[in-house]
Amino acid sequence: MRGFWKLASIEFKLFLREPSAAFFTLVFPLMMLFIFGGVFGNKPQYSGLGIVDLSVPAYTAMIIATTGLVSLTISISAARELGVLRRFHTTPLTPTAILTSQVLVLFIMTTLGMVLLLIAAKITYGLRFNGNVLSVILGFLLSSCSFFALGFVLASIARTARSAQVMAMALYYPMLFLSGAAIPKWVLPEAVRTYGQILPLTHVVNLLTGLWLGEPWSDHLKEVAVLVVMMVVGLVVSAKTFRWE
Amino acid sequence: MVSEPVIQVEHLRKVYGPTVAVDDVSFEVYQGEIFGMVGTNGAGKTTSIECIEGLRQQDRGSIRVFGADPQKEIHDIRRKVGVQLQESQLQPRLKVWEALDLFASFYESPLDWEKLLEQLGLTEKRNAAFARLSGGQKQRLQIALALINDPQLVFFDELTTGLDPQARRAMWDLIRSVRDDGKTIFLTTHFMDEAERLCDRVAIMDKGRIIALDTPENLIQSLGVESRVVFTLKEPHDIACCRSLSGVTLVEQNGDRVLVQGKGEMLVVEVVTALAKEGIRFSDLRTEQPNLEDVFLAVTGHEMKD
Numbered sequence: 001m002r003g004f005w006k007l008a009s010i011e012f013k014l015f016l017r018e019p020s021a022a023f024f025t026l027v028f029p030l031m032m033l034f035i036f037g038g039v040f041g042n043k044p045q046y047s048g049l050g051i052v053d054l055s056v057p058a059y060t061a062m063i064i065a066t067t068g069l070v071s072l073t074i075s076i077s078a079a080r081e082l083g084v085l086r087r088f089h090t091t092p093l094t095p096t097a098i099l100t101s102q103v104l105v106l107f108i109m110t111t112l113g114m115v116l117l118l119i120a121a122k123i124t125y126g127l128r129f130n131g132n133v134l135s136v137i138l139g140f141l142l143s144s145c146s147f148f149a150l151g152f153v154l155a156s157i158a159r160t161a162r163s164a165q166v167m168a169m170a171l172y173y174p175m176l177f178l179s180g181a182a183i184p185k186w187v188l189p190e191a192v193r194t195y196g197q198i199l200p201l202t203h204v205v206n207l208l209t210g211l212w213l214g215e216p217w218s219d220h221l222k223e224v225a226v227l228v229v230m231m232v233v234g235l236v237v238s239a240k241t242f243r244w245e
Numbered sequence: 246m247v248s249e250p251v252i253q254v255e256h257l258r259k260v261y262g263p264t265v266a267v268d269d270v271s272f273e274v275y276q277g278e279i280f281g282m283v284g285t286n287g288a289g290k291t292t293s294i295e296c297i298e299g300l301r302q303q304d305r306g307s308i309r310v311f312g313a314d315p316q317k318e319i320h321d322i323r324r325k326v327g328v329q330l331q332e333s334q335l336q337p338r339l340k341v342w343e344a345l346d347l348f349a350s351f352y353e354s355p356l357d358w359e360k361l362l363e364q365l366g367l368t369e370k371r372n373a374a375f376a377r378l379s380g381g382q383k384q385r386l387q388i389a390l391a392l393i394n395d396p397q398l399v400f401f402d403e404l405t406t407g408l409d410p411q412a413r414r415a416m417w418d419l420i421r422s423v424r425d426d427g428k429t430i431f432l433t434t435h436f437m438d439e440a441e442r443l444c445d446r447v448a449i450m451d452k453g454r455i456i457a458l459d460t461p462e463n464l465i466q467s468l469g470v471e472s473r474v475v476f477t478l479k480e481p482h483d484i485a486c487c488r489s490l491s492g493v494t495l496v497e498q499n500g501d502r503v504l505v506q507g508k509g510e511m512l513v514v515e516v517v518t519a520l521a522k523e524g525i526r527f528s529d530l531r532t533e534q535p536n537l538e539d540v541f542l543a544v545t546g547h548e549m550k551d
Protein backbone atom coordinates (compact mmCIF):
# COMPACT_ATOMS: atom_id res chain seq x y z
CA MET A 1 0.00 0.00 0.00
CA ARG A 2 2.93 2.31 -0.73
CA GLY A 3 1.61 5.75 -1.62
CA PHE A 4 -1.78 5.17 -0.03
CA TRP A 5 -1.58 7.87 2.63
CA LYS A 6 -0.11 10.40 0.26
CA LEU A 7 -2.87 9.68 -2.23
CA ALA A 8 -5.52 9.98 0.47
CA SER A 9 -4.13 13.30 1.70
CA ILE A 10 -4.05 14.67 -1.86
CA GLU A 11 -7.61 13.49 -2.52
CA PHE A 12 -8.60 15.23 0.69
CA LYS A 13 -7.13 18.53 -0.48
CA LEU A 14 -8.69 18.12 -3.92
CA PHE A 15 -12.09 17.56 -2.34
CA LEU A 16 -11.81 20.78 -0.38
CA ARG A 17 -10.71 22.64 -3.52
CA GLU A 18 -13.90 21.59 -5.29
CA PRO A 19 -16.26 24.33 -4.11
CA SER A 20 -19.53 22.58 -4.92
CA ALA A 21 -18.59 19.28 -3.27
CA ALA A 22 -17.40 21.01 -0.10
CA PHE A 23 -20.49 23.24 -0.10
CA PHE A 24 -23.04 20.44 -0.36
CA THR A 25 -21.30 18.29 2.21
CA LEU A 26 -20.33 20.85 4.81
CA VAL A 27 -22.38 24.01 4.36
CA PHE A 28 -25.70 23.08 2.79
CA PRO A 29 -26.82 20.85 5.71
CA LEU A 30 -26.21 23.75 8.09
CA MET A 31 -28.30 26.03 5.88
CA MET A 32 -31.14 23.51 5.99
CA LEU A 33 -30.79 23.29 9.74
CA PHE A 34 -31.04 27.03 10.24
CA ILE A 35 -33.92 27.46 7.80
CA PHE A 36 -36.05 24.68 9.26
CA GLY A 37 -34.93 25.38 12.81
CA GLY A 38 -35.68 29.09 12.34
CA VAL A 39 -39.20 28.36 11.06
CA PHE A 40 -40.25 25.54 13.39
CA GLY A 41 -37.97 25.88 16.40
CA ASN A 42 -37.16 22.83 18.48
CA LYS A 43 -40.04 22.53 20.95
CA PRO A 44 -40.42 18.97 22.27
CA GLN A 45 -43.29 17.25 20.40
CA TYR A 46 -42.54 13.61 19.62
CA SER A 47 -41.53 11.60 22.69
CA GLY A 48 -39.68 14.60 24.03
CA LEU A 49 -37.90 15.49 20.77
CA GLY A 50 -38.37 18.57 18.61
CA ILE A 51 -38.23 19.11 14.86
CA VAL A 52 -34.55 19.96 14.84
CA ASP A 53 -33.75 16.84 16.88
CA LEU A 54 -35.50 14.70 14.29
CA SER A 55 -34.06 16.57 11.32
CA VAL A 56 -30.44 16.02 12.30
CA PRO A 57 -30.43 12.25 11.51
CA ALA A 58 -32.35 13.01 8.29
CA TYR A 59 -29.78 15.62 7.23
CA THR A 60 -27.06 13.14 8.09
CA ALA A 61 -28.70 10.79 5.59
CA MET A 62 -28.63 13.65 3.09
CA ILE A 63 -24.88 14.11 3.62
CA ILE A 64 -24.33 10.39 3.09
CA ALA A 65 -26.23 10.54 -0.19
CA THR A 66 -24.23 13.58 -1.28
CA THR A 67 -20.81 12.07 -0.73
CA GLY A 68 -21.61 8.44 -1.56
CA LEU A 69 -23.82 8.92 -4.55
CA VAL A 70 -22.71 12.23 -6.04
CA SER A 71 -19.12 12.99 -4.99
CA LEU A 72 -17.85 9.44 -5.30
CA THR A 73 -19.51 8.77 -8.66
CA ILE A 74 -18.35 12.02 -10.18
CA SER A 75 -14.81 11.88 -8.85
CA ILE A 76 -14.17 8.30 -10.01
CA SER A 77 -15.73 8.74 -13.43
CA ALA A 78 -13.91 12.04 -13.93
CA ALA A 79 -10.59 10.47 -12.94
CA ARG A 80 -11.27 7.73 -15.45
CA GLU A 81 -12.27 10.08 -18.24
CA LEU A 82 -9.25 12.35 -17.73
CA GLY A 83 -6.97 9.32 -17.91
CA VAL A 84 -5.82 9.76 -14.31
CA LEU A 85 -6.76 6.16 -13.48
CA ARG A 86 -4.93 4.96 -16.55
CA ARG A 87 -1.88 6.96 -15.56
CA PHE A 88 -2.06 5.41 -12.07
CA HIS A 89 -2.34 2.02 -13.73
CA THR A 90 1.20 2.42 -15.07
CA THR A 91 2.53 2.76 -11.49
CA PRO A 92 2.71 0.10 -8.77
CA LEU A 93 -0.41 1.60 -7.17
CA THR A 94 -3.17 -1.03 -6.79
CA PRO A 95 -6.85 -0.48 -7.60
CA THR A 96 -7.61 -1.28 -3.97
CA ALA A 97 -5.40 1.57 -2.81
CA ILE A 98 -7.05 3.98 -5.24
CA LEU A 99 -10.59 3.03 -4.29
CA THR A 100 -9.91 2.76 -0.58
CA SER A 101 -8.34 6.18 -0.47
CA GLN A 102 -11.43 7.62 -2.17
CA VAL A 103 -13.69 5.92 0.36
CA LEU A 104 -11.55 7.05 3.27
CA VAL A 105 -11.56 10.68 2.19
CA LEU A 106 -15.28 10.73 1.48
CA PHE A 107 -15.99 8.99 4.75
CA ILE A 108 -14.00 11.61 6.62
CA MET A 109 -15.87 14.36 4.78
CA THR A 110 -19.21 12.73 5.57
CA THR A 111 -18.26 12.49 9.22
CA LEU A 112 -17.06 16.07 9.21
CA GLY A 113 -20.36 17.20 7.69
CA MET A 114 -22.27 15.34 10.36
CA VAL A 115 -20.12 16.63 13.21
CA LEU A 116 -20.52 20.22 12.04
CA LEU A 117 -24.26 19.65 11.91
CA LEU A 118 -24.31 18.20 15.42
CA ILE A 119 -22.28 21.03 16.87
CA ALA A 120 -24.40 23.71 15.19
CA ALA A 121 -27.63 22.04 16.29
CA LYS A 122 -26.35 21.64 19.83
CA ILE A 123 -25.26 25.24 20.18
CA THR A 124 -28.23 26.84 18.45
CA TYR A 125 -31.13 24.56 19.31
CA GLY A 126 -29.92 22.54 22.29
CA LEU A 127 -29.97 19.30 20.31
CA ARG A 128 -31.49 16.32 22.20
CA PHE A 129 -30.62 12.70 21.73
CA ASN A 130 -32.44 9.62 23.06
CA GLY A 131 -30.40 6.84 21.52
CA ASN A 132 -27.22 4.95 22.08
CA VAL A 133 -24.11 6.61 20.64
CA LEU A 134 -22.52 3.35 19.55
CA SER A 135 -25.69 2.25 17.74
CA VAL A 136 -25.90 5.53 15.86
CA ILE A 137 -22.25 5.27 14.85
CA LEU A 138 -22.83 1.72 13.60
CA GLY A 139 -25.92 2.80 11.68
CA PHE A 140 -23.96 5.68 10.20
CA LEU A 141 -21.15 3.35 9.12
CA LEU A 142 -23.53 0.86 7.53
CA SER A 143 -25.43 3.58 5.68
CA SER A 144 -22.24 5.21 4.42
CA CYS A 145 -20.78 1.94 3.19
CA SER A 146 -23.91 0.95 1.32
CA PHE A 147 -24.08 4.34 -0.39
CA PHE A 148 -20.40 4.23 -1.31
CA ALA A 149 -21.06 0.85 -2.88
CA LEU A 150 -23.93 2.37 -4.84
CA GLY A 151 -21.65 5.18 -6.00
CA PHE A 152 -19.05 2.68 -7.21
CA VAL A 153 -21.69 0.83 -9.22
CA LEU A 154 -22.84 4.02 -10.91
CA ALA A 155 -19.25 5.00 -11.66
CA SER A 156 -18.70 1.58 -13.26
CA ILE A 157 -21.87 1.66 -15.34
CA ALA A 158 -21.40 5.19 -16.66
CA ARG A 159 -19.50 5.46 -19.92
CA THR A 160 -18.55 9.10 -19.47
CA ALA A 161 -18.17 11.53 -16.59
CA ARG A 162 -21.10 13.45 -17.98
CA SER A 163 -23.44 10.48 -17.93
CA ALA A 164 -22.23 9.54 -14.46
CA GLN A 165 -23.20 12.97 -13.27
CA VAL A 166 -26.62 12.78 -14.92
CA MET A 167 -27.28 9.36 -13.43
CA ALA A 168 -26.16 10.42 -9.97
CA MET A 169 -28.37 13.52 -10.08
CA ALA A 170 -31.33 11.58 -11.42
CA LEU A 171 -31.15 9.35 -8.34
CA TYR A 172 -30.08 11.99 -5.86
CA TYR A 173 -32.76 14.65 -6.23
CA PRO A 174 -35.85 12.42 -6.07
CA MET A 175 -34.32 10.64 -3.10
CA LEU A 176 -33.53 13.89 -1.36
CA PHE A 177 -37.11 15.10 -1.56
CA LEU A 178 -39.06 11.85 -1.34
CA SER A 179 -37.15 9.89 1.28
CA GLY A 180 -37.65 12.26 4.17
CA ALA A 181 -34.04 13.40 4.12
CA ALA A 182 -34.48 17.03 3.10
CA ILE A 183 -38.22 17.38 3.61
CA PRO A 184 -39.50 15.86 6.84
CA LYS A 185 -41.47 12.68 6.39
CA TRP A 186 -44.54 13.91 8.22
CA VAL A 187 -44.97 16.65 5.63
CA LEU A 188 -44.99 14.18 2.72
CA PRO A 189 -48.29 12.74 1.42
CA GLU A 190 -49.12 9.15 2.35
CA ALA A 191 -48.56 7.88 -1.24
CA VAL A 192 -45.08 9.37 -1.40
CA ARG A 193 -44.24 7.74 1.92
CA THR A 194 -45.36 4.36 0.59
CA TYR A 195 -43.52 4.58 -2.71
CA GLY A 196 -40.56 6.16 -0.98
CA GLN A 197 -39.81 2.67 0.31
CA ILE A 198 -38.18 1.79 -3.01
CA LEU A 199 -35.60 4.55 -2.50
CA PRO A 200 -32.46 3.37 -0.70
CA LEU A 201 -32.15 6.68 1.10
CA THR A 202 -35.53 6.18 2.80
CA HIS A 203 -34.03 3.26 4.65
CA VAL A 204 -31.10 5.32 5.78
CA VAL A 205 -33.42 8.05 7.06
CA ASN A 206 -35.61 5.53 8.88
CA LEU A 207 -32.70 3.66 10.40
CA LEU A 208 -30.82 6.73 11.59
CA THR A 209 -33.95 8.44 12.91
CA GLY A 210 -35.02 5.28 14.71
CA LEU A 211 -31.61 4.83 16.32
CA TRP A 212 -31.64 8.51 17.24
CA LEU A 213 -34.95 8.03 19.04
CA GLY A 214 -33.50 5.06 20.92
CA GLU A 215 -35.53 2.39 19.07
CA PRO A 216 -33.94 -1.09 19.20
CA TRP A 217 -32.22 -2.58 16.14
CA SER A 218 -34.93 -5.25 16.05
CA ASP A 219 -37.40 -2.57 14.93
CA HIS A 220 -35.21 -1.89 11.90
CA LEU A 221 -34.31 -5.28 10.50
CA LYS A 222 -35.82 -4.38 7.15
CA GLU A 223 -33.63 -1.29 6.79
CA VAL A 224 -30.55 -3.18 7.89
CA ALA A 225 -31.28 -5.98 5.43
CA VAL A 226 -31.79 -3.58 2.53
CA LEU A 227 -28.60 -1.66 3.29
CA VAL A 228 -26.48 -4.78 3.80
CA VAL A 229 -27.71 -6.29 0.53
CA MET A 230 -27.05 -3.02 -1.26
CA MET A 231 -23.54 -2.89 0.14
CA VAL A 232 -22.63 -6.47 -0.71
CA VAL A 233 -24.18 -6.47 -4.18
CA GLY A 234 -22.66 -3.07 -4.87
CA LEU A 235 -19.17 -4.17 -3.87
CA VAL A 236 -19.36 -7.38 -5.89
CA VAL A 237 -20.70 -5.62 -8.98
CA SER A 238 -18.20 -2.80 -8.79
CA ALA A 239 -15.27 -5.16 -8.20
CA LYS A 240 -16.33 -7.16 -11.26
CA THR A 241 -16.90 -4.17 -13.49
CA PHE A 242 -13.98 -1.99 -12.43
CA ARG A 243 -12.38 -0.31 -15.43
CA TRP A 244 -9.20 1.73 -15.65
CA GLU A 245 -10.43 3.49 -18.77
CA MET B 246 24.86 -3.92 -29.82
CA VAL B 247 25.92 -6.56 -27.36
CA SER B 248 23.57 -6.01 -24.45
CA GLU B 249 20.48 -7.75 -23.15
CA PRO B 250 17.13 -7.30 -24.80
CA VAL B 251 14.98 -5.36 -22.36
CA ILE B 252 11.91 -5.67 -24.55
CA GLN B 253 11.14 -8.61 -26.82
CA VAL B 254 8.13 -8.47 -29.08
CA GLU B 255 7.17 -11.33 -31.35
CA HIS B 256 4.36 -11.38 -33.89
CA LEU B 257 2.35 -8.76 -32.05
CA ARG B 258 -1.13 -8.25 -33.45
CA LYS B 259 -3.99 -6.11 -32.23
CA VAL B 260 -7.30 -5.50 -33.96
CA TYR B 261 -10.17 -3.16 -33.17
CA GLY B 262 -13.23 -4.48 -34.96
CA PRO B 263 -12.37 -4.24 -38.64
CA THR B 264 -9.23 -2.17 -38.00
CA VAL B 265 -5.94 -4.02 -37.80
CA ALA B 266 -4.04 -1.57 -35.60
CA VAL B 267 -0.86 -3.63 -35.28
CA ASP B 268 -0.07 -6.50 -37.59
CA ASP B 269 2.64 -9.09 -36.97
CA VAL B 270 5.19 -6.79 -35.40
CA SER B 271 8.44 -8.22 -34.03
CA PHE B 272 11.45 -6.39 -32.62
CA GLU B 273 13.78 -6.16 -29.67
CA VAL B 274 14.96 -3.21 -27.64
CA TYR B 275 18.34 -3.48 -25.95
CA GLN B 276 19.58 -2.13 -22.71
CA GLY B 277 21.07 1.33 -22.94
CA GLU B 278 19.61 2.37 -26.28
CA ILE B 279 17.16 4.98 -27.39
CA PHE B 280 14.70 3.14 -29.57
CA GLY B 281 12.31 5.22 -31.62
CA MET B 282 9.15 4.41 -33.51
CA VAL B 283 8.00 6.75 -36.25
CA GLY B 284 4.90 6.66 -38.38
CA THR B 285 1.91 8.69 -39.48
CA ASN B 286 -1.27 9.15 -37.45
CA GLY B 287 -2.93 5.81 -36.92
CA ALA B 288 0.15 3.80 -37.89
CA GLY B 289 -0.15 1.77 -34.68
CA LYS B 290 2.56 3.32 -32.50
CA THR B 291 0.44 3.98 -29.43
CA THR B 292 -1.21 0.59 -29.71
CA SER B 293 2.19 -1.13 -29.78
CA ILE B 294 3.69 0.87 -26.94
CA GLU B 295 0.62 0.41 -24.75
CA CYS B 296 0.55 -3.34 -25.31
CA ILE B 297 4.16 -3.39 -24.13
CA GLU B 298 3.25 -1.25 -21.12
CA GLY B 299 0.55 -3.76 -20.24
CA LEU B 300 -2.27 -1.24 -20.69
CA ARG B 301 -3.78 -3.06 -23.65
CA GLN B 302 -3.94 -6.74 -24.32
CA GLN B 303 -2.69 -8.01 -27.63
CA ASP B 304 -4.78 -10.42 -29.71
CA ARG B 305 -1.78 -12.43 -30.79
CA GLY B 306 1.96 -12.58 -30.26
CA SER B 307 4.17 -12.49 -27.23
CA ILE B 308 5.69 -9.59 -25.32
CA ARG B 309 8.47 -9.76 -22.74
CA VAL B 310 9.66 -6.83 -20.68
CA PHE B 311 12.67 -7.67 -18.51
CA GLY B 312 11.78 -11.25 -19.40
CA ALA B 313 8.30 -10.97 -17.87
CA ASP B 314 4.87 -10.99 -19.47
CA PRO B 315 3.22 -7.56 -19.01
CA GLN B 316 -0.22 -9.16 -18.83
CA LYS B 317 0.66 -11.56 -16.03
CA GLU B 318 3.62 -10.26 -14.10
CA ILE B 319 2.94 -6.59 -14.36
CA HIS B 320 3.65 -5.70 -10.76
CA ASP B 321 7.39 -6.29 -10.92
CA ILE B 322 7.63 -4.47 -14.20
CA ARG B 323 5.78 -1.38 -12.92
CA ARG B 324 8.48 -0.56 -10.37
CA LYS B 325 11.20 -0.53 -13.00
CA VAL B 326 9.51 1.40 -15.79
CA GLY B 327 8.43 4.99 -16.31
CA VAL B 328 5.60 5.87 -18.63
CA GLN B 329 4.46 9.00 -20.40
CA LEU B 330 1.15 8.42 -22.14
CA GLN B 331 0.17 10.17 -25.34
CA GLU B 332 -3.04 11.41 -23.82
CA SER B 333 -3.52 11.74 -20.14
CA GLN B 334 -4.50 14.53 -17.86
CA LEU B 335 -4.13 14.95 -14.15
CA GLN B 336 -6.77 16.29 -11.78
CA PRO B 337 -7.33 19.92 -12.84
CA ARG B 338 -6.77 21.30 -9.36
CA LEU B 339 -3.70 19.21 -8.57
CA LYS B 340 -0.60 21.39 -8.20
CA VAL B 341 2.64 20.63 -9.98
CA TRP B 342 4.63 19.89 -6.84
CA GLU B 343 1.80 17.77 -5.44
CA ALA B 344 1.76 15.63 -8.58
CA LEU B 345 5.49 14.98 -8.26
CA ASP B 346 5.26 14.38 -4.53
CA LEU B 347 2.34 11.99 -5.08
CA PHE B 348 3.96 9.94 -7.84
CA ALA B 349 7.22 9.82 -5.90
CA SER B 350 5.35 8.21 -3.02
CA PHE B 351 4.39 5.21 -5.18
CA TYR B 352 8.00 4.04 -5.38
CA GLU B 353 10.62 2.74 -3.02
CA SER B 354 13.51 5.00 -3.98
CA PRO B 355 12.30 7.88 -6.12
CA LEU B 356 14.46 10.68 -7.44
CA ASP B 357 14.60 14.04 -5.73
CA TRP B 358 11.66 15.72 -7.43
CA GLU B 359 12.87 19.22 -6.65
CA LYS B 360 15.76 18.52 -8.97
CA LEU B 361 13.54 17.10 -11.70
CA LEU B 362 11.37 20.19 -11.43
CA GLU B 363 14.42 22.29 -12.12
CA GLN B 364 15.71 20.08 -14.94
CA LEU B 365 12.39 20.36 -16.71
CA GLY B 366 12.13 24.09 -16.20
CA LEU B 367 9.04 23.90 -14.03
CA THR B 368 10.37 25.47 -10.84
CA GLU B 369 8.37 28.64 -11.38
CA LYS B 370 5.22 26.61 -11.88
CA ARG B 371 5.55 24.43 -8.83
CA ASN B 372 2.42 25.88 -7.21
CA ALA B 373 0.37 26.09 -10.39
CA ALA B 374 -2.67 23.85 -10.79
CA PHE B 375 -2.46 21.32 -13.63
CA ALA B 376 -5.35 22.96 -15.48
CA ARG B 377 -3.48 26.29 -15.51
CA LEU B 378 -0.39 24.91 -17.25
CA SER B 379 0.25 25.45 -20.94
CA GLY B 380 0.30 22.42 -23.21
CA GLY B 381 4.08 22.24 -23.23
CA GLN B 382 4.29 22.63 -19.48
CA LYS B 383 1.82 19.79 -19.02
CA GLN B 384 3.97 17.68 -21.31
CA ARG B 385 7.11 18.51 -19.33
CA LEU B 386 5.35 17.60 -16.11
CA GLN B 387 4.34 14.26 -17.62
CA ILE B 388 7.94 13.67 -18.63
CA ALA B 389 9.08 14.47 -15.09
CA LEU B 390 6.53 12.01 -13.70
CA ALA B 391 7.77 9.32 -16.08
CA LEU B 392 11.28 9.76 -14.71
CA ILE B 393 10.45 10.10 -11.04
CA ASN B 394 11.13 6.50 -10.06
CA ASP B 395 14.55 6.53 -11.70
CA PRO B 396 13.26 3.84 -14.09
CA GLN B 397 15.40 1.26 -15.89
CA LEU B 398 13.15 1.59 -18.93
CA VAL B 399 11.18 4.67 -19.93
CA PHE B 400 8.35 4.89 -22.46
CA PHE B 401 7.55 8.20 -24.09
CA ASP B 402 4.58 8.27 -26.41
CA GLU B 403 5.21 11.42 -28.45
CA LEU B 404 8.03 12.82 -26.41
CA THR B 405 8.15 16.37 -27.67
CA THR B 406 4.70 17.02 -29.10
CA GLY B 407 3.65 20.47 -27.98
CA LEU B 408 7.13 21.59 -26.95
CA ASP B 409 8.79 24.68 -28.39
CA PRO B 410 12.08 24.18 -30.29
CA GLN B 411 14.20 25.16 -27.31
CA ALA B 412 12.38 22.83 -24.96
CA ARG B 413 12.66 20.04 -27.53
CA ARG B 414 16.41 20.34 -27.61
CA ALA B 415 16.59 20.48 -23.83
CA MET B 416 14.47 17.33 -23.76
CA TRP B 417 16.81 15.58 -26.17
CA ASP B 418 19.74 16.39 -23.89
CA LEU B 419 17.81 15.12 -20.91
CA ILE B 420 16.91 11.87 -22.68
CA ARG B 421 20.50 11.35 -23.77
CA SER B 422 21.73 11.83 -20.23
CA VAL B 423 19.19 9.26 -19.04
CA ARG B 424 20.45 6.86 -21.70
CA ASP B 425 24.05 7.57 -20.71
CA ASP B 426 23.14 6.37 -17.21
CA GLY B 427 22.53 2.97 -18.76
CA LYS B 428 18.75 3.32 -18.95
CA THR B 429 16.71 2.20 -21.93
CA ILE B 430 14.32 4.52 -23.74
CA PHE B 431 11.45 3.61 -26.01
CA LEU B 432 9.83 6.58 -27.69
CA THR B 433 7.46 7.37 -30.50
CA THR B 434 7.59 10.55 -32.49
CA HIS B 435 6.19 12.35 -35.51
CA PHE B 436 9.38 14.31 -35.98
CA MET B 437 11.86 12.80 -38.39
CA ASP B 438 14.66 15.06 -37.24
CA GLU B 439 14.03 13.92 -33.68
CA ALA B 440 14.20 10.27 -34.65
CA GLU B 441 17.32 10.86 -36.70
CA ARG B 442 19.26 12.85 -34.13
CA LEU B 443 18.08 11.33 -30.90
CA CYS B 444 17.46 7.66 -31.55
CA ASP B 445 20.08 4.93 -31.68
CA ARG B 446 17.68 2.80 -33.70
CA VAL B 447 14.49 3.66 -35.47
CA ALA B 448 11.54 1.51 -36.48
CA ILE B 449 9.41 2.92 -39.26
CA MET B 450 5.83 1.89 -38.80
CA ASP B 451 3.20 2.08 -41.49
CA LYS B 452 -0.34 0.72 -41.44
CA GLY B 453 0.35 -1.49 -38.43
CA ARG B 454 3.60 -2.98 -39.68
CA ILE B 455 7.25 -2.25 -39.14
CA ILE B 456 8.62 -1.74 -42.61
CA ALA B 457 12.16 -0.73 -41.74
CA LEU B 458 14.27 -0.93 -38.60
CA ASP B 459 17.91 0.10 -38.20
CA THR B 460 20.17 2.91 -37.05
CA PRO B 461 19.31 6.21 -38.72
CA GLU B 462 22.67 6.17 -40.58
CA ASN B 463 22.10 2.68 -41.96
CA LEU B 464 18.56 3.49 -42.98
CA ILE B 465 19.74 6.53 -44.86
CA GLN B 466 22.66 4.74 -46.46
CA SER B 467 20.71 1.65 -47.42
CA LEU B 468 18.49 3.85 -49.45
CA GLY B 469 21.32 5.02 -51.65
CA VAL B 470 19.61 8.37 -51.74
CA GLU B 471 21.69 10.98 -53.48
CA SER B 472 22.75 14.29 -52.07
CA ARG B 473 22.05 17.58 -53.72
CA VAL B 474 23.95 20.78 -54.20
CA VAL B 475 22.01 23.92 -55.01
CA PHE B 476 23.47 27.31 -55.87
CA THR B 477 22.73 30.56 -57.70
CA LEU B 478 24.80 31.77 -60.63
CA LYS B 479 26.04 35.35 -60.36
CA GLU B 480 25.98 35.73 -64.12
CA PRO B 481 24.56 33.50 -66.85
CA HIS B 482 26.99 30.75 -67.63
CA ASP B 483 27.14 27.32 -69.18
CA ILE B 484 27.37 24.68 -66.49
CA ALA B 485 28.33 21.70 -68.63
CA CYS B 486 31.34 21.21 -66.33
CA CYS B 487 29.04 19.92 -63.62
CA ARG B 488 27.42 17.35 -65.91
CA SER B 489 30.70 15.64 -66.60
CA LEU B 490 31.59 15.09 -62.94
CA SER B 491 31.69 11.46 -61.91
CA GLY B 492 28.75 10.38 -59.76
CA VAL B 493 26.51 13.20 -60.91
CA THR B 494 23.15 11.91 -62.06
CA LEU B 495 21.14 15.02 -62.57
CA VAL B 496 21.75 18.68 -63.33
CA GLU B 497 18.84 21.05 -63.50
CA GLN B 498 18.97 24.72 -64.35
CA ASN B 499 16.09 27.01 -63.66
CA GLY B 500 17.03 30.57 -64.57
CA ASP B 501 20.13 31.26 -62.52
CA ARG B 502 19.30 28.59 -59.94
CA VAL B 503 21.17 25.30 -60.43
CA LEU B 504 20.64 21.93 -58.84
CA VAL B 505 23.24 19.17 -59.02
CA GLN B 506 22.34 15.74 -57.72
CA GLY B 507 24.62 12.79 -57.32
CA LYS B 508 26.11 10.05 -55.20
CA GLY B 509 28.87 10.30 -52.67
CA GLU B 510 29.78 12.49 -49.77
CA MET B 511 32.33 14.43 -51.81
CA LEU B 512 29.78 15.78 -54.26
CA VAL B 513 29.84 19.29 -52.91
CA VAL B 514 33.65 19.45 -52.99
CA GLU B 515 33.71 18.26 -56.56
CA VAL B 516 31.08 20.72 -57.68
CA VAL B 517 32.77 23.68 -56.00
CA THR B 518 36.18 22.71 -57.42
CA ALA B 519 34.74 22.40 -60.94
CA LEU B 520 33.03 25.78 -60.70
CA ALA B 521 36.19 27.44 -59.43
CA LYS B 522 38.25 25.91 -62.21
CA GLU B 523 35.89 27.34 -64.83
CA GLY B 524 35.83 30.67 -63.06
CA ILE B 525 32.08 30.48 -62.60
CA ARG B 526 30.96 32.82 -59.87
CA PHE B 527 28.10 31.65 -57.65
CA SER B 528 26.39 32.45 -54.38
CA ASP B 529 23.93 31.00 -51.91
CA LEU B 530 25.30 27.46 -52.14
CA ARG B 531 23.48 24.86 -50.10
CA THR B 532 23.75 21.12 -49.82
CA GLU B 533 20.94 18.78 -49.02
CA GLN B 534 21.96 15.49 -47.47
CA PRO B 535 19.45 12.67 -47.62
CA ASN B 536 17.71 12.31 -44.28
CA LEU B 537 15.23 10.09 -42.54
CA GLU B 538 12.37 11.96 -44.16
CA ASP B 539 13.61 10.70 -47.55
CA VAL B 540 13.87 7.20 -46.16
CA PHE B 541 10.35 7.43 -44.87
CA LEU B 542 9.04 8.62 -48.20
CA ALA B 543 10.91 5.89 -50.03
CA VAL B 544 9.80 2.97 -47.86
CA THR B 545 6.21 4.02 -47.23
CA GLY B 546 5.53 5.62 -50.60
CA HIS B 547 3.97 8.64 -48.89
CA GLU B 548 5.01 11.71 -46.97
CA MET B 549 5.05 11.83 -43.18
CA LYS B 550 2.25 14.37 -43.21
CA ASP B 551 -0.31 12.85 -45.53
Ligand SMILES: Nc1ncnc2c1ncn2[C@@H]1O[C@H](COP(=O)(O)OP(=O)(O)OP(=O)(O)O)[C@@H](O)[C@H]1O
Nearest residue numbers: 261264266284285286287288289290291292293331
Ligand atom coordinates in the same frame (compact mmCIF):
# COMPACT_ATOMS: atom_id res chain seq x y z
N1 LIG C 1 -9.28 1.98 -28.45
C1 LIG C 1 -9.41 1.88 -29.78
N2 LIG C 1 -10.57 1.50 -30.33
C2 LIG C 1 -10.70 1.39 -31.66
N3 LIG C 1 -9.75 1.66 -32.54
C3 LIG C 1 -8.57 2.05 -32.07
C4 LIG C 1 -8.34 2.18 -30.66
N4 LIG C 1 -7.06 2.59 -30.48
C5 LIG C 1 -6.53 2.70 -31.70
N5 LIG C 1 -7.42 2.38 -32.67
C6 LIG C 1 -7.16 2.37 -34.11
O1 LIG C 1 -5.95 1.68 -34.32
C7 LIG C 1 -5.15 2.35 -35.27
C8 LIG C 1 -3.79 2.66 -34.69
O2 LIG C 1 -3.93 3.63 -33.69
P1 LIG C 1 -2.72 4.15 -32.80
O3 LIG C 1 -3.30 5.03 -31.75
O4 LIG C 1 -1.92 3.00 -32.35
O5 LIG C 1 -1.90 5.00 -33.84
P2 LIG C 1 -0.63 5.94 -33.62
O6 LIG C 1 0.43 5.46 -34.51
O7 LIG C 1 -0.30 6.06 -32.19
O8 LIG C 1 -1.18 7.32 -34.17
P3 LIG C 1 -0.86 8.82 -33.69
O9 LIG C 1 0.39 9.22 -34.35
O10 LIG C 1 -2.02 9.59 -34.22
O11 LIG C 1 -0.80 8.82 -32.21
C9 LIG C 1 -5.94 3.57 -35.71
O12 LIG C 1 -6.58 3.27 -36.92
C10 LIG C 1 -6.95 3.76 -34.62
O13 LIG C 1 -8.14 4.29 -35.15
Ligand SMILES: [Mg+2]
Nearest residue numbers: 290291292331
Ligand atom coordinates in the same frame (compact mmCIF):
# COMPACT_ATOMS: atom_id res chain seq x y z
MG1 LIG D 1 -0.20 7.59 -30.87
